[in-house]
Amino acid sequence: MVNEFMISLHDINTTDNLAGARAGEVVTVSGMIHNVRVTKWGGFIILRKACGLLQTVVDNSESKFFDEQGNQIAMADLCREMAITITGKVGDAKIKDPAVYYNTIELAVQEVRVLSRPTTAEVVDMNALKFGDEETLLRYKFDNRQVTLRNPRDMGILKVQSTIAKAFADFLSENGFTQIYTPKIVSEGAEGGANVFKMDYFGKQVYLAQSPQFYKQIGVGVYERVFEIAPAYRAEKHNTSRHLNEYISLDVEMGFIKGQEDVMQLEARLLQHIIKTVSEKCAHELNLLGATLPVLPHEVPAWKLSEVHEILWENKLCEADHRGEDDLAPEEERAICKYALDTYGSDFVFVTHFPSEHRAFYAMDDPEDPTLTLSFDLLMRGLEITSGGQRIHKEQDYRDKMIKRGMNPDNFRFYLDTFKNGMPPHGGFAIGLERITACFLGINNVKECSMFPRDINRVAP
Amino acid sequence: MVNEFMISLHDINTTDNLAGARAGEVVTVSGMIHNVRVTKWGGFIILRKACGLLQTVVDNSESKFFDEQGNQIAMADLCREMAITITGKVGDAKIKDPAVYYNTIELAVQEVRVLSRPTTAEVVDMNALKFGDEETLLRYKFDNRQVTLRNPRDMGILKVQSTIAKAFADFLSENGFTQIYTPKIVSEGAEGGANVFKMDYFGKQVYLAQSPQFYKQIGVGVYERVFEIAPAYRAEKHNTSRHLNEYISLDVEMGFIKGQEDVMQLEARLLQHIIKTVSEKCAHELNLLGATLPVLPHEVPAWKLSEVHEILWENKLCEADHRGEDDLAPEEERAICKYALDTYGSDFVFVTHFPSEHRAFYAMDDPEDPTLTLSFDLLMRGLEITSGGQRIHKEQDYRDKMIKRGMNPDNFRFYLDTFKNGMPPHGGFAIGLERITACFLGINNVKECSMFPRDINRVAP
Numbered sequence: 054m055v056n057e058f059m060i061s062l063h064d065i066n067t068t069d070n071l072a073g074a075r076a077g078e079v080v081t082v083s084g085m086i087h088n089v090r091v092t093k094w095g096g097f098i099i100l101r102k103a104c105g106l107l108q109t110v111v112d113n114s115e116s117k118f119f120d121e122q123g124n125q126i127a128m129a130d131l132c133r134e135m136a137i138t139i140t141g142k143v144g145d146a147k148i149k150d151p152a153v154y155y156n157t158i159e160l161a162v163q164e165v166r167v168l169s170r171p172t173t174a175e176v177v178d179m180n181a182l183k184f185g186d187e188e189t190l191l192r193y194k195f196d197n198r199q200v201t202l203r204n205p206r207d208m209g210i211l212k213v214q215s216t217i218a219k220a221f222a223d224f225l226s227e228n229g230f231t232q233i234y235t236p237k238i239v240s241e242g243a244e245g246g247a248n249v250f251k252m253d254y255f256g257k258q259v260y261l262a263q264s265p266q267f268y269k270q271i272g273v274g275v276y277e278r279v280f281e282i283a284p285a286y287r288a289e290k291h292n293t294s295r296h297l298n299e300y301i302s303l304d305v306e307m308g309f310i311k312g313q314e315d316v317m318q319l320e321a322r323l324l325q326h327i328i329k330t331v332s333e334k335c336a337h338e339l340n341l342l343g344a345t346l347p348v349l350p351h352e353v354p355a356w357k358l359s360e361v362h363e364i365l366w367e368n369k370l371c372e373a374d375h376r377g378e379d380d381l382a383p384e385e386e387r388a389i390c391k392y393a394l395d396t397y398g399s400d401f402v403f404v405t406h407f408p409s410e411h412r413a414f415y416a417m418d419d420p421e422d423p424t425l426t427l428s429f430d431l432l433m434r435g436l437e438i439t440s441g442g443q444r445i446h447k448e449q450d451y452r453d454k455m456i457k458r459g460m461n462p463d464n465f466r467f468y469l470d471t472f473k474n475g476m477p478p479h480g481g482f483a484i485g486l487e488r489i490t491a492c493f494l495g496i497n498n499v500k501e502c503s504m505f506p507r508d509i510n511r512v513a514p
Numbered sequence: 515m516v517n518e519f520m521i522s523l524h525d526i527n528t529t530d531n532l533a534g535a536r537a538g539e540v541v542t543v544s545g546m547i548h549n550v551r552v553t554k555w556g557g558f559i560i561l562r563k564a565c566g567l568l569q570t571v572v573d574n575s576e577s578k579f580f581d582e583q584g585n586q587i588a589m590a591d592l593c594r595e596m597a598i599t600i601t602g603k604v605g606d607a608k609i610k611d612p613a614v615y616y617n618t619i620e621l622a623v624q625e626v627r628v629l630s631r632p633t634t635a636e637v638v639d640m641n642a643l644k645f646g647d648e649e650t651l652l653r654y655k656f657d658n659r660q661v662t663l664r665n666p667r668d669m670g671i672l673k674v675q676s677t678i679a680k681a682f683a684d685f686l687s688e689n690g691f692t693q694i695y696t697p698k699i700v701s702e703g704a705e706g707g708a709n710v711f712k713m714d715y716f717g718k719q720v721y722l723a724q725s726p727q728f729y730k731q732i733g734v735g736v737y738e739r740v741f742e743i744a745p746a747y748r749a750e751k752h753n754t755s756r757h758l759n760e761y762i763s764l765d766v767e768m769g770f771i772k773g774q775e776d777v778m779q780l781e782a783r784l785l786q787h788i789i790k791t792v793s794e795k796c797a798h799e800l801n802l803l804g805a806t807l808p809v810l811p812h813e814v815p816a817w818k819l820s821e822v823h824e825i826l827w828e829n830k831l832c833e834a835d836h837r838g839e840d841d842l843a844p845e846e847e848r849a850i851c852k853y854a855l856d857t858y859g860s861d862f863v864f865v866t867h868f869p870s871e872h873r874a875f876y877a878m879d880d881p882e883d884p885t886l887t888l889s890f891d892l893l894m895r896g897l898e899i900t901s902g903g904q905r906i907h908k909e910q911d912y913r914d915k916m917i918k919r920g921m922n923p924d925n926f927r928f929y930l931d932t933f934k935n936g937m938p939p940h941g942g943f944a945i946g947l948e949r950i951t952a953c954f955l956g957i958n959n960v961k962e963c964s965m966f967p968r969d970i971n972r973v974a975p
Binding site for chain 2: 067069083084085102103133134135136138168169170171172173176177197198199200202203208211212214215218219222226229231232233234235236237238239240241250251252253254255257259261268271272274275276277278282283284286288290298299301308309446447448449467468470471472473474475476477478486503504505507509510512513514
């Protein structure tokens, strides 16, 4: 009666026996049929694995095919998106198609067993898609994301996304940061403003968290250094290639800092680790996507906002004179990144000391000039990929700034209570996962870096 | 004008130079004052670090104290929840208090520098809290979670929670699973039913995802094996010690399985890894919490639901005769776990083959008896910690089952389209992070295992 089973690592079902396989070995692998090409003598079955494609060669006189019931069938009965298991002999090969992951081997098919099959004759074939313009193509891809994700290019993008997130978590865990999980249903909005999704929660109005800002600061009072990887929500009504209404926020907060430089150094070192990891683990994907990873040198330039205006004007790198302006103009973002690359060989630029009135209330004002803040943006290749800085850590400083801004401190009871009970000097930053993925890969539309993008018009699939 | 800074791992600010410190060394550490005890000759400052407490000894004739401005102050000016930096000489010690992490050393204080201070004389002191009953204590703790989290016991619980999640991710990444990030704003509810939070999304009604079920299945068509760590939402109106309205779901889905046994073996092996990791990395926390990790032997019993009824009745282990019932009674959950522990030395029991009408529509029916499903629950110490099983992978089987249940297949267009385009046999499971943490630690109320619990009455802090 008792149905026992043994637990051992070897018992975990494997779909892939190709690791380390040598020419002449017979192996069995499972995957989806990505493509079938029939020739006179047999043909090719291109098998899709999680890592990419594998070429297998059919020889009519050697290869046998079986359906789900074990009945013999013909190669012509195979079709795209069948789940199959192939047994075959490994042979050497030289394959140029960048979508083929195993480009130095191929399998000589001995036997194919069909495990399951599509129920339409019109399986989506991403490789054959030809549209007049990128917008139409993207709409089609997003409308059918449940299947178009199987296209090697999209698989590659999300593989890089996943690798970035894991490198982020691994680096921080190694450096004394604790990963936390904070609520996305909240009663107080961190940034405030109109861009917040409202929801009924058992008769009470609540919000979807725009960021874990309050909670990660609280976390610093507990664990000194914390990070979180979680969704964040912005009810932004504009539909652009740079925005998502739901995105993954990589959040960091660090206690016992001496100044915002500690935070910037942490971020630079973290990005260095992420770039190294992606270059090591995603070489296939980078090649497939034609992407070049950004350069982060040992010296990353960091300029004050006012210095950026000056540099660009003095060197005649911008059309307009932006000196005295309280933010970076888009042409300045591009120009200062080009200047940093030309002059310092860096794809990254920190810009610091933004005006207090343009930054969130929790940004610490610069004691030397309280109209400015100890906060920064990190630009990469002309785009802002992160905001960060030192935070206020004294209760009274919060109250003063809130009142100055017309905010009611009573609406932030639990947040202020944190500082009332003592908090170390601290700071942090946040990186949008989809945005940094797009920047790394040179992809124009950030939505392509989300598995199932959400924008003002899209909540499905 | 140019403000450069060097990037190097050594530049990351460290708050802790105690690792490997030996008696006689002078070290500097930062942290929060957890407690101060004044004696005639000086006293003790108990410093709180992320990992736990450190004892430091003040000698009036040797130790000096400075405030934020660098002015000398007295030890009596120190108070709990000040952020400080201590420089002192390492000495050997033998400390019994289980909240003290560094229990073989102490610091002889040379100098204390105050970095910041609380602004209330009534700092929350979790160690001194005495309430008549647990409910009052818990309510107080949750109402003031922004500060009560600093209590070593709660820090320990969430440290274990974080360690479980990381062990989960690391094991699966090592075994060919890709971590995915799927939307929590959805247009179709996976499980359906009333327990779903509704929200307005630019004039359209949407839902908060109850689980990533649809998306992780889609992920299998892309990456063969996927996992996700993300919030899940249940609008359950009952307020019990076992439920949270927002919780962290550890989700796994695995393609190319031979049957649900592959999924069960994966889960058992995964849990084995998690238990091993927690025992290695959280020895301090387990000791502090008085917790004993569950035993997962090399043979974990797995019985059909009908077999469980039989075993318990035949061995007279339940009061009532539950044979023929279509679910496990709570007394059966406890009894079969006790039986598994007594007979097989296992704190875990798989129960399989639940009736089809009690499981989600995507559960695969048992071909040998279509009234049953190829699905399982995993029980641990009397509590269900996971549900899983093999899923349907044929479009027509979905349609048939939906229609039989009065569901409209047209409402599941993108989901069904996935199977129409071909899907391998697959299955998976989900583990509630807070629930498994509670089970591991022997904590009665699952809310204690959430950093900021959400229940029908609570959306703050």
